Amino acid sequence: MKALVARLGRACIGFVSGLGAITRFAGAIGVVVLTRPWRFRSLSRQLYDAGALSFVLISASGMTVGMVLALQGYNTLTRFGAESSLGAVVGLSLIRELGPVLTALLVTGRAGSAKAAEIGAMVTTEQLDGLRMMSIDPVDYVATPRALAIFFAMPLLTAFFILFGILGGYLVGVNFLGLDSGTYLASLETSVDFRDDIVAAFLKAGIFGMLVGLISTYRGTTCTPTTEGVSAATTSTVVTASVCILVSDYVITALWGV
Amino acid sequence: MDSSTSGRDLAVGVFVLAGLAAVAYLSVQVGGLSYSGPRGFEVVATFDNVGGLSARSPAMISGVKVGQVKTIGLDADLRARVVIDIDPNLELPADTSAAIRTQGLLGDQFIALEPGAEEVLLGPGEEILYTDSALDLESLIGRVVHDAGIDDEN
Numbered sequence: 001m002k003a004l005v006a007r008l009g010r011a012c013i014g015f016v017s018g019l020g021a022i023t024r025f026a027g028a029i030g031v032v033v034l035t036r037p038w039r040f041r042s043l044s045r046q047l048y049d050a051g052a053l054s055f056v057l058i059s060a061s062g063m064t065v066g067m068v069l070a071l072q073g074y075n076t077l078t079r080f081g082a083e084s085s086l087g088a089v090v091g092l093s094l095i096r097e098l099g100p101v102l103t104a105l106l107v108t109g110r111a112g113s114a115k116a117a118e119i120g121a122m123v124t125t126e127q128l129d130g131l132r133m134m135s136i137d138p139v140d141y142v143a144t145p146r147a148l149a150i151f152f153a154m155p156l157l158t159a160f161f162i163l164f165g166i167l168g169g170y171l172v173g174v175n176f177l178g179l180d181s182g183t184y185l186a187s188l189e190t191s192v193d194f195r196d197d198i199v200a201a202f203l204k205a206g207i208f209g210m211l212v213g214l215i216s217t218y219r220g221t222t223c224t225p226t227t228e229g230v231s232a233a234t235t236s237t238v239v240t241a242s243v244c245i246l247v248s249d250y251v252i253t254a255l256w257g258v
Numbered sequence: 259m260d261s262s263t264s265g266r267d268l269a270v271g272v273f274v275l276a277g278l279a280a281v282a283y284l285s286v287q288v289g290g291l292s293y294s295g296p297r298g299f300e301v302v303a304t305f306d307n308v309g310g311l312s313a314r315s316p317a318m319i320s321g322v323k324v325g326q327v328k329t330i331g332l333d334a335d336l337r338a339r340v341v342i343d344i345d346p347n348l349e350l351p352a353d354t355s356a357a358i359r360t361q362g363l364l365g366d367q368f369i370a371l372e373p374g375a376e377e378v379l380l381g382p383g384e385e386i387l388y389t390d391s392a393l394d395l396e397s398l399i400g401r402v403v404h405d406a407g408i409d410d411e412n
Contacts (some may be wrong), residue, residue: 048266052273091288154276163280166288189288190314190366198289202281 051153066168090169119220149214154209185247309392355388
């Protein structure tokens, strides 16, 4: 019994100290971004990795999600004779929720886990210690460009996801289900509000980008220097980031007041 | 700079530019963000009841869209004050009337403009004097049911 309570206590302390450590890590990245010159070369490489190479995955996923939404939405809406609102259903679902959240989850799986594994392998092969020996700050040289690249790529990829989703919904709704093309676009355009929907979507994308960038680089740099350590760092990146994305999504939606 | 680096930089550049273009398209076209310069012209109409009218609802003449609702608010007399953004090329007579109508029985509401016969044109910021409020189906049904009930008691 005593051991159980002690274990609970240890778990709580571990959680809180982990939270403190990642906050200090975020602070260190913030200081680097604000005070050191930006490493544009490195940032461009990471942006290529995390952003440009994710484009096909994101646009294909967005398209499929939009097509499914149109198909499902149409079946429900025809029961009420409201299939003219299909554009609004597809567009609002994509812009408010599915676009930012699914993009963030996909980027976590594709880029976040890769960055954590990459930095974890550097830790295991003592490359970060080598950098420190040459008095190069690993946070500045290794972590910051990767975290920044994910942060910058997220809103752009979210925009692609939403656009391709709307396009997919259009293809299914107009070409396949025989909806009028003007009706689809008009119901989409009249129901989407700039502040409530578009700004909220990119606010979410920015916050998710920050979370994924931070969590993946943090898990990488604090990785146990073994092969199991690298795989644990990758797994915990995906798990932690996914949970954080879903929880913060609820919080942002509630606070933004829509 | 070797060729593989410049190719990668080009890919990143294209990615960023296309991404920004997608953000801009979503904001302007889908989100309806418009730069608030001297564009279109606004007329004001006051209604007793706007029903389900909302910002960005269309304004139509003979079923053709000529503008949209910009804002809906209350005026000093606590009546609904609707600002309508209208195509600047349109010349509307001063005695134009505005009515809130519904597309189909259960469809979205819009403003139907009916041009009058006056020689004088409606200027920017001026008020449409002849208005017809939204048809309130519920109160209409309520009145019919109520009247029927009185008949039963007799």
